[in-house]
Each structure stands twice: as structure tokens, then as C-alpha cells.
Amino acid sequence: MVLGVEMALKILALGGDGIGPEVVHSGLQVLEAVAATVSLKLDISEDVLHGAAFDAYGVFVRKETLHQAHHSDALLVGAVGGPKWDHIVVEGGPEEQDGLMKLRHELEVFASLRWARAYDPLLSRTPFRPEVVRNSDVMVVRELCGGAMFSPTRGIDNAGESRRAYDLNEYTEAEIVRFARIGFEVARRRTGKLLSVDKANVFMAGKLWREVVQEIGESEFPDVALTHFFADNAAYQLSCNPGDFDVILADNLFGDILSDQSAAVSGSLGMLPSACLSELPQSGRSERPAIYEPVHGSAPDIAGAGIANPIGTILSVAMLLEYSAGESVGARKISTAVEAVLQAGFTTPDLGGKHTSQQMTDEVIRQVRRI
Numbered sequence: 001m002v003l004g005v006e007m008a009l010k011i012l013a014l015g016g017d018g019i020g021p022e023v024v025h026s027g028l029q030v031l032e033a034v035a036a037t038v039s040l041k042l043d044i045s046e047d048v049l050h051g052a053a054f055d056a057y058g059v060f061v062r063k064e065t066l067h068q069a070h071h072s073d074a075l076l077v078g079a080v081g082g083p084k085w086d087h088i089v090v091e092g093g094p095e096e097q098d099g100l101m102k103l104r105h106e107l108e109v110f111a112s113l114r115w116a117r118a119y120d121p122l123l124s125r126t127p128f129r130p131e132v133v134r135n136s137d138v139m140v141v142r143e144l145c146g147g148a149m150f151s152p153t154r155g156i157d158n159a160g161e162s163r164r165a166y167d168l169n170e171y172t173e174a175e176i177v178r179f180a181r182i183g184f185e186v187a188r189r190r191t192g193k194l195l196s197v198d199k200a201n202v203f204m205a206g207k208l209w210r211e212v213v214q215e216i217g218e219s220e221f222p223d224v225a226l227t228h229f230f231a232d233n234a235a236y237q238l239s240c241n242p243g244d245f246d247v248i249l250a251d252n253l254f255g256d257i258l259s260d261q262s263a264a265v266s267g268s269l270g271m272l273p274s275a276c277l278s279e280l281p282q283s284g285r286s287e288r289p290a291i292y293e294p295v296h297g298s299a300p301d302i303a304g305a306g307i308a309n310p311i312g313t314i315l316s317v318a319m320l321l322e323y324s325a326g327e328s329v330g331a332r333k334i335s336t337a338v339e340a341v342l343q344a345g346f347t348t349p350d351l352g353g354k355h356t357s358q359q360m361t362d363e364v365i366r367q368v369r370r371i
């Protein structure tokens, strides 16, 4: 699909559950404000996902939503899940149990770029000494469509004396290759350093992972400095010296854990954006739909209170502009505006402040228009 310059960027917004709709509302307001400043045309439609879809239609994601997703340039998703739906089991594999996992699976967005950085005004909100965390900037590249979390070989049975539960952690060479290439490319565009994480000492999947990542590095990305850590050591080092990390390449499970852990450098899980991609476009608009979502979940404990931190979603909009629209000027406007807002002392309660989601959003928009 080659888009003309006049063509509107087609966005499908799916708030999901809990605080999801609240933060997506903030993200869309910022997107519209930025689009106006860079003359980007938008074609935005909205739909329900997961719990909200289940309540309305009895399915976690509707066929119409999947169709719309395939015909969009980008999806902006809030978060899904909550106690009301977490126990529901529907027929089919793991992707059928979760509307967002179904979308990731359908669109084959197998690489999730999860970005955590330290912000000077928030250093005291982190568990680190300022000199340890200052300037930390970590990009966890998480495999998103494979491994134990997507395994069809799973279950709980009564095979022996006690019940047995299992989720097969399997990766094919092809899955590792396509994913590693994106990780290396991300590293090349940053500081040229890539840390691959695995448990090659105990898991066969880890052995293949390490072997394949090493081969891709040597044959296709000799300019990128590749190192390997065992996942437990990576978690330990990340909690001691976050500033030493740059791009972390990890499978679905380790990436899930390490990206939440990396949020500590930003002061709150609510600060982290992500881009879920099936390609890393060189420049210009992406050919394939991608999903942009904050790293956090639906936070049922604060849903409806108007105090969710919208920054993770707002920065996800910046990533959307960068990777799906080829609009790096707009993307930079957002990240600069977020820094200015934090510098001015605006923070939601998760960061120790008193501002509401809407106040934060309004201030980001004010800064975007000023920049």
C-alpha cells in the first residue's frame, strides 16, 4: 500500500478496559493537536475491545474490529482485562482468551519496542540514587507473538497423582531470526549496542535463541556490539546499574518482566509507551498496521477516578507518529512537550502529584502548540 501525501492516516482507537479508555482519550487529544501543527490528516475510528467487547457482544474482539484493524495504518490501544473478565475461558488457543493478544496475533506484530527513560524532574520518584539512574534510557525489544505465552501446547490435566500444568516455551529459528533483525536494527539506530537475554544455561529454547541471535549479529550486523546475559543476571544488573543498559532483546516472557522492571527508571509504570511492529520502516509511512499501547495494564484500582497517568499513552502516540506516519517532527514535539510538562511540575498521583489525567493532557497540548 503506497499512500499519497494527501491521504489521511487511518487510526483505530481501542480503549479497552479500566483506565484504558481514559488514557486513549488523552492520547487522541494530543494526536489531534500535533497533527494540526504538522498538517497531518487523520481518519480516526473507535471501537471496544476485550471486556468492553465481551459485555456488549459476547466476544473479546469482533470480526468487524479485526477487519478494521487490518485496514488501518495504526491502532492506539489502552489496556485490557480486569477481575470481571479475567476468569472467563473461551474456546481456542491463548490468543482467543484476550482481545489484545488476538489483535497482536492477527496483525503479527511480533516486535514490541518498550521505552523507559529517566526524567530529571522525576529522579527522586525512582528507587535509585539520582547519580545511578540519571540519563538511563532503556529500550526493551520484546518478542510478542511466540514462546510460552502464545503456546498452543498448554493445559492443566490430571495425568498423575497430582494435577499437572504446562505451557510449552518454543521458538522456531525463523521466529528468532525475524525478531532479532528488528532488535539489531533498533540498536543500530541508537548507540549500536545490543544485549540479548535468555536462559541458554537451562532451556533448549534459550540455547537456540543465543545461537541464532549470535549468527544474525555476525552475518548481518557486524557493526552492532552484541552481548548475551542470562535473564536472571540481566534483572539483577538492571536493578543495580540501569544506566549501563541500552537495547535489550528478550523473548515474550523475559521481555514482559524486564520491561515492567525498566519502568522503575521512569518513576512509574504509567510512563512507558510501546510500539508493536511487524517491520521497522526505514522512513516514511509503514506499509503494515502496527499497535501502539502503554506498557501498563487496565489498573482497575484507579479506573474511573480521572487520575491515571496518561504519559505512557501520549508517548505511544509519539511512537505512532515516528513508525507508522514517518512524522518524526511531530514525534519530537510530543517528547519535548512531555519533558516540559514534567519540568513545570505537573504529575499525577502515581508520581506523587495531584494533577488529573486531563490537566496533564491539557498541559502537554499547550506545550505542543508552543513548540
Ligand code: NAD
Binding pocket: 019, 023, 078, 079, 080, 081, 082, 083, 086, 100, 269, 270, 271, 293, 294, 295, 296, 297, 298, 299, 300, 301, 302, 307, 308, 309, 310, 312, 350
Ligand atoms: P496494572 O499495570 O494494571 O497495574 C499495576 C499498578 O500500576 C497498579 O497499582 C496501578 O494502579 C498502577 N498503574 C498502572 N498504570 C497506571 C497509570 N497509567 N497511571 C497510574 N497508575 C498506574 O497491572 P495489574 O494490576 O497486574 O493488572 C490489572 C489488569 O490489567 C489485569 O486484568 C491484567 O491482566 C491487565 N493487564 C493488561 C495489560 C495490557 O492490556 N497490555 C498489561 C498488563 C496487565
